[in-house]
Amino acid sequence: MPKILLADSLNKKEKNLEKVKNNVVLGDSLDVMKRLPSRSFDLIVTSPPYNLKNSTGNGMKDGRGGKWESAALQNGYQQHSDDMPYDEYCKWQRKCLRQMLRLIKDDGAVFYNHKWRVQGGLLQDRQEIVKNLPVRQIIIWRRKGGINFNSGYFLPTFEVIYMLTKSHFKLEKGANKYGDVWDIMQEMNNPHPAPFPLELIERIISSTNAQTILDPFAGSGTTAIAAMNNNRNFVCIDNSPVYCEMALKRINGDNWNGR
Ligand SMILES: C[S@@+](CC[C@H](N)C(=O)[O-])C[C@H]1O[C@@H](n2cnc3c(N)ncnc32)[C@H](O)[C@@H]1O
Secondary structure, eight states: OOOEEEGGGSOSSOSSSTTTTTEEEESOHHHHHHHSOTTOEEEEEEOOOOOTTSOSSSSSTTSSOTTSTTOGGGGOOSSOOSOOOHHHHHHHHHHHHHHHHHHEEEEEEEEEEEOOEEETTEEEOSHHHHTTSOEEEEEEEEEEOOOOOOTTSOOOOEEEEEEEEOTTOOOOTTGGGGOSEEEEEOOOSOSSSSOOOHHHHHHHHHTSOOSEEEETTOTTTHHHHHHHHTTOEEEEEESOHHHHHHHHHHHTTOSSSOO
16 A cells, blocks of 8 residues: 655665655655665656746745736745745756656656746746756647736746656657647646646656656656556655645545546
8 A cells, every 4th residue: 555655764775666666755855866776767757846936027936926916836835935046946956857867777768847937038948957968858838728817928838848868768659649749738626736737647658668657746646646547656755744645645546536
């Protein structure tokens, strides 16, 4: 039966994934990843905090939601304020990505979801995070749906997914037909402030033959549900006890929308 494990219950260096496989680990993702063995995952799918509250303009920094009045993330995450100094944030995310690359096998891949935005008149395209890392492709996820509360801006409708790969990574036969612009409705029925739509993660997972999949910023556990639906194994990490409980309930089939 899947359970929540505390990060401190893991050894400093786990020899294999047996303890964590198909479980949710409550702890800091960098700390937990450092405890896991190299080349132990086939695939990593994740969406980190975007640092949206660290904003040069009237984004979400003043606690009122700024230009997006009803933004779910105006108070940050349960255990993470989403408001780090920009350089510190980029360094942290680079460290996380380096760990993810260490953790995947030679035919593995990391699907890293992020958002581009304009800050101080310039495009913040997350180059500082991914530069010199093995980005093979950038997928545009066009999130259908959403409501615009501000007449000064067109409704933002896209995010990106960086596909970082080791040299032997290959898609499943026929998966390349999806192209690199994916129209997938955003998730509207999930109490987590920034959930993945299940369809997005199912598409990624079913496009590979990955058997064991990690999400180091797992939130409500959408990656785990997509893995289970495709008969694959998962490991979830999140530093919020509330979101870990949410994920566990969902994994155990007891949740808000029956998935
Ligand atoms: C964009 S959300 C992921 C949501 C997830 N994809 C889902 O479908 O619910 C980012 C998650 O990162 C978690 N987080 C933030 N800082 C963290 C840290 N240092 N270690 C582990 N998790 C962290 C937050 O609690 C949040 O749930």
